[in-house]
Amino acid sequence: MIKRLDSPSNLFFCNESFNSLKSLFTKNSNLSLTKAPQLVTIVCMKKWIIYFSLLIGLLLSPVVNAQEPDIAAQHVFAIEASTGKILYEKNADEKTYIASISKILTIYLVLEDIHNGKLDWDSQVTLSDYAYGLTQNYAISNPDMSQKTYSVQELVNASMVYSANSAAIALAEKVAGSEPAFVDRMRQKLESFGITDYQIVNSTGLNNSVLDGNIYPGSGQDDENMLSAKSVALVAWHLINDYPEILSISSLTSTQLGNETLTSSNKMLAKSSEVYREGVDGLKTGTTELAGETFVVTSQENGMRVIAVLLNADNAEVEENARFKETNKLLDYLYQTFEMKTLVSADQKINQNLPVTGGVEKSVTPYASQELKVVSLKDSKVDDQYTISPGKLTAPVSEQEEIANLLYDDQYLIGDGYLFDSPQVSLYAKKSIKETWQSKVSNLFKSLVNKLKSPFNQF
Numbered sequence: 001m002i003k004r005l006d007s008p009s010n011l012f013f014c015n016e017s018f019n020s021l022k023s024l025f026t027k028n029s030n031l032s033l034t035k036a037p038q039l040v041t042i043v044c045m046k047k048w049i050i051y052f053s054l055l056i057g058l059l060l061s062p063v064v065n066a067q068e069p070d071i072a073a074q075h076v077f078a079i080e081a082s083t084g085k086i087l088y089e090k091n092a093d094e095k096t097y098i099a100s101i102s103k104i105l106t107i108y109l110v111l112e113d114i115h116n117g118k119l120d121w122d123s124q125v126t127l128s129d130y131a132y133g134l135t136q137n138y139a140i141s142n143p144d145m146s147q148k149t150y151s152v153q154e155l156v157n158a159s160m161v162y163s164a165n166s167a168a169i170a171l172a173e174k175v176a177g178s179e180p181a182f183v184d185r186m187r188q189k190l191e192s193f194g195i196t197d198y199q200i201v202n203s204t205g206l207n208n209s210v211l212d213g214n215i216y217p218g219s220g221q222d223d224e225n226m227l228s229a230k231s232v233a234l235v236a237w238h239l240i241n242d243y244p245e246i247l248s249i250s251s252l253t254s255t256q257l258g259n260e261t262l263t264s265s266n267k268m269l270a271k272s273s274e275v276y277r278e279g280v281d282g283l284k285t286g287t288t289e290l291a292g293e294t295f296v297v298t299s300q301e302n303g304m305r306v307i308a309v310l311l312n313a314d315n316a317e318v319e320e321n322a323r324f325k326e327t328n329k330l331l332d333y334l335y336q337t338f339e340m341k342t343l344v345s346a347d348q349k350i351n352q353n354l355p356v357t358g359g360v361e362k363s364v365t366p367y368a369s370q371e372l373k374v375v376s377l378k379d380s381k382v383d384d385q386y387t388i389s390p391g392k393l394t395a396p397v398s399e400q401e402e403i404a405n406l407l408y409d410d411q412y413l414i415g416d417g418y419l420f421d422s423p424q425v426s427l428y429a430k431k432s433i434k435e436t437w438q439s440k441v442s443n444l445f446k447s448l449v450n451k452l453k454s455p456f457n458q459f
Contacts, residue, residue: 072314077229081305084419099286102205162262172203199226250282275324359395366427
């Protein structure tokens, strides 16, 4: 049933209007008090319309993102891989222990030497007494390595899939001659990535106390590798971007080392696991007493690759799969909230002509040199969310000349916004624009004046 707008039950919010009008009619004898209710009704109707419009607007407004979850880990960081857009962060800049996640940097240097022709996948590596001795310590992650000699391929697989510590040490010694020399290379590589917030003392991420005295000169007996979650994500990005073949290894659910089958420590890969997730194809787990349970994951879903880092997962001492469950929660949120969109297509005409100074034509139409994809909130539009730099040109302009850059104007930034520069694409001209004769004369005159001035500039 629809109640009358001027009924007592619906006029409670109009009392002030009614009283004001009554006072007005009482003071003004030319006005009839009998007309006051009708006028109040009109006022009330207008208010109802306003309230109704606001309600409809709220109901029809799209929900662009899910509630951001509090991921139960001490340090969390996530990016979209192709753009470097930051999708989530929590204490991401604080340096902390990373355990066996260290091995992604170790394997990066191994792959670098393979690509540079200094090492082959089939190269044979014999374990040193130090590396073999650690295999007898059953408190740390090591398979039986009594065969002692293995291929680089076998050792890389064992390091990434099973987190075999002696395999990583053997690779470090093969690449640099000794583990301390390899640590120097690890540090140099981090510096080249722009990372300075590190403590790197070995190739494995183990605590120095379990290395039987084989520690980096000057490091402490209880030292351990440390990075921030953001820096871990940057190392992971370089590994995946520079050597994408690593994903064919990190996605393995098991690997063979000699006669032993090694099962992956990444439980999100196994279809039989309660934490299995389709789309996950890496990257590395880590666990020590100081680091707790750590994980750097990468997943490709809906055309978007995510790299996420969780360091020191909460409740790991009582929940076996704590880090993986929290990773699933984080990935659920990211893929429900963000998506890849095309800002401009290759050769797309940009509807913003650029003015040309001194040209026979006053402006030029720019075209995108290639496709530019960006990450944005779902249900949000990215059309025309860009700026062009520079905004004007000077003739002459040549056909196919790069004339400007189109930069994505991201309206939803988290932290620094991007791990790298924000997305952009170069623009080019499809036709040439000649210089006017007036501009040529003016430029010639300026050139002559500058030449005449130059002999006097030395005084």
